Amino acid sequence: MASDTRMVALGFGTFARADRIFALERITGEERGDGRRTRVWIDGISDPLIASRTEATILRDMGQEAAVVGPELDEALDLAARLAAAAEEGRVDLSDLGRRARRLLASTTGSAAAPGKAE
Numbered sequence: 608m609a610s611d612t613r614m615v616a617l618g619f620g621t622f623a624r625a626d627r628i629f630a631l632e633r634i635t636g637e638e639r640g641d642g643r644r645t646r647v648w649i650d651g652i653s654d655p656l657i658a659s660r661t662e663a664t665i666l667r668d669m670g671q672e673a674a675v676v677g678p679e680l681d682e683a684l685d686l687a688a689r690l691a692a693a694a695e696e697g698r699v700d701l702s703d704l705g706r707r708a709r710r711l712l713a714s715t716t717g718s719a720a721a722p723g724k725a726e
Contacts, residue, residue: 615668618642618659623649625669630655631662682711 613625619642630648632655642659649656658665663681686707693699 613668613670615665616660617647617656617665618644621656621658623647623656627651628665628669631665633662682707686711 614622615625615628616622627650628647629650630646632646632648634643634645634657643657644660645658645662645665646655647658647665686704690699690704
C-alpha cells in the first residue's frame, strides 16, 4: 500500500506530513497577521498549529490543486471586505468599486465588458 509521506512546510521551520493534515482554516479578522494565516489540524495533535502560509499554498503542497480556490474568489472576498469597512466609515468610492467589479466579472466570464454596459 503506497503512502503519501510528502512533507508540507507550514512556515517558520514547521513541517507536517501531508497524509496527517485533516483540516485547514483560514484565519480572518484581527487574528490574522504577524505570520498567522491558517490553522492546521494534524492527526494525533489535539490543538491546531498556526501556519504562516495560506491554506491555498498548503493545499498545493499537499497535491490538492483541485481544492484550491481561484484568485477571483480571493479578489471578490477582498473587495467585499473593503466595501464593508468603507461603508462602516461612511466613505465609499463608487467609481473604484464599479471598476473593480467590472474587472472581476470580466476575468470570471471571459467577457471584456460588464453586464449591462454597452460595448
